[in-house]
Amino acid sequence: MATTAPVLPAFEIDEARLSRELAELATMTSVEPSAVGTAVTRVVFTSDDHTARAWLKGLADEEGFSVRADAVGNTFFRWEGADPKLAAIASGSHVDAIPHAGMYDGTVGVLGGLEAMRALKAAGLKPLRSIELVLLTSEEPTRFGIGCLGSRLIAGVLDAARADSLPDLMPKAEVGATLATVRAEAGFCGPLESCRLEAGHYAGWVELHIEQGPLLEREGMPLGIVTSIAAPAGYRFTIEGVGGHAGALLMPDRRDALCAASEVILSIERHTLAANAASGTNDTVATVGTCDVHPGAVNSVPSRVTLQLDIRDTDPERRESVMQSVRADIDGISERRAVTIKEEFVNADAPATSGAGIVQAIEEACAAEKIVAKKMVSRAYHDSSFMARIAPVAMIFIPSRNGVSHRPDEYSSPESIALGTRILALTLAKLASA
Ligand code: GLV
Ligand code: MN
Ligand code: MN
Numbered sequence: 001m002a003t004t005a006p007v008l009p010a011f012e013i014d015e016a017r018l019s020r021e022l023a024e025l026a027t028m029t030s031v032e033p034s035a036v037g038t039a040v041t042r043v044v045f046t047s048d049d050h051t052a053r054a055w056l057k058g059l060a061d062e063e064g065f066s067v068r069a070d071a072v073g074n075t076f077f078r079w080e081g082a083d084p085k086l087a088a089i090a091s092g093s094h095v096d097a098i099p100h101a102g103m104y105d106g107t108v109g110v111l112g113g114l115e116a117m118r119a120l121k122a123a124g125l126k127p128l129r130s131i132e133l134v135l136l137t138s139e140e141p142t143r144f145g146i147g148c149l150g151s152r153l154i155a156g157v158l159d160a161a162r163a164d165s166l167p168d169l170m171p172k173a174e175v176g177a178t179l180a181t182v183r184a185e186a187g188f189c190g191p192l193e194s195c196r197l198e199a200g201h202y203a204g205w206v207e208l209h210i211e212q213g214p215l216l217e218r219e220g221m222p223l224g225i226v227t228s229i230a231a232p233a234g235y236r237f238t239i240e241g242v243g244g245h246a247g248a249l250l251m252p253d254r255r256d257a258l259c260a261a262s263e264v265i266l267s268i269e270r271h272t273l274a275a276n277a278a279s280g281t282n283d284t285v286a287t288v289g290t291c292d293v294h295p296g297a298v299n300s301v302p303s304r305v306t307l308q309l310d311i312r313d314t315d316p317e318r319r320e321s322v323m324q325s326v327r328a329d330i331d332g333i334s335e336r337r338a339v340t341i342k343e344e345f346v347n348a349d350a351p352a353t354s355g356a357g358i359v360q361a362i363e364e365a366c367a368a369e370k371i372v373a374k375k376m377v378s379r380a381y382h383d384s385s386f387m388a389r390i391a392p393v394a395m396i397f398i399p400s401r402n403g404v405s406h407r408p409d410e411y412s413s414p415e416s417i418a419l420g421t422r423i424l425a426l427t428l429a430k431l432a433s434a
């Protein structure tokens, strides 16, 4: 470790350039414009995702940052420090977007990270440690059913063979397509084990992200500092009943899979509400966000339904006890309705805790800018949850208008994005100096 820290030169975040680039990235989407905002759909390894990746690489090339991609497409833009052998400081996020999303989730962390590095470089900073911007693959679970795919593989918390066999859930996916075939077609080859980075590979990780909730705006706070990230879990349920003609199959003879699925969904809601009532918090949240009905015809009784459940809590034991109650209901539903209900485990992760040193560096950056940031829990999950397995992490949150996210009317102001980017730059400069 070096003994002399470089002096931080005055630097400027180019707010106009950042806004322009966020708007440009938002054009790389496969949905039509929305009346209420900018609708973005950019699913991993689709042509829009490839366009975005190539465009970002071009921006990094212009700055002279080196580029490396791993076997799942995580992409590392590196600004070499004075001592390249020291563990780098990293920042990053994602550019994939769920169907009909907004334009700020993830993108602010990627373009803000790039802007922070460019601003420091333009000002003449010579960081001691290298600084890396990491574009993480498939933070969103849309295509492969599990979120934070790239960061899970970096952290070694997802078995490589299991990852490669994850089915492609795109509506028009080729029969038998999996992550293995889709990533190969996208040009990302090699064993997924090679994505793994050892603990200590990075000296620190800082992710800039929009809050996606209402607290900062409600409390009039300019920024947030994330001290922990709630624990997410995912499950899939397949309900098999018996189909038939919507006119001829009489009601007493029905074993309708969708009616059974509806009971499952309402059981999940009921037990989640009960958990909140018992804890006196709103910390347990559960969502059934997809429901595939087979055969999907108005005049055909549903014979098979697949549901995807996303359930999160700050307390993983409470999350599990909600699941236990739902399972007890499922036994009753399947018996009463003469259907089978199969549960598949997708993931159940622990909460992540920020590193005290990274939180302190962000607080010092805020103090230098004479702002007070709110320390808070992130209820959305982020790649930082998994980067925390290999490095001390923290996140900087930017207020979200009306707390809205995963919707086209998601919005954060250019000023608050620039402020978050400035704090990120100060934090990276500080962490990279020692
Ligand atoms: C990530 O997008 C999440 O669902 O928290
Ligand atoms: Mn998201
Ligand atoms: Mn995100």
Ligand code: MN
Residues within 6 Å of the ligand: 139, 380, 381, 382
């Ligand atoms: Mn997220």
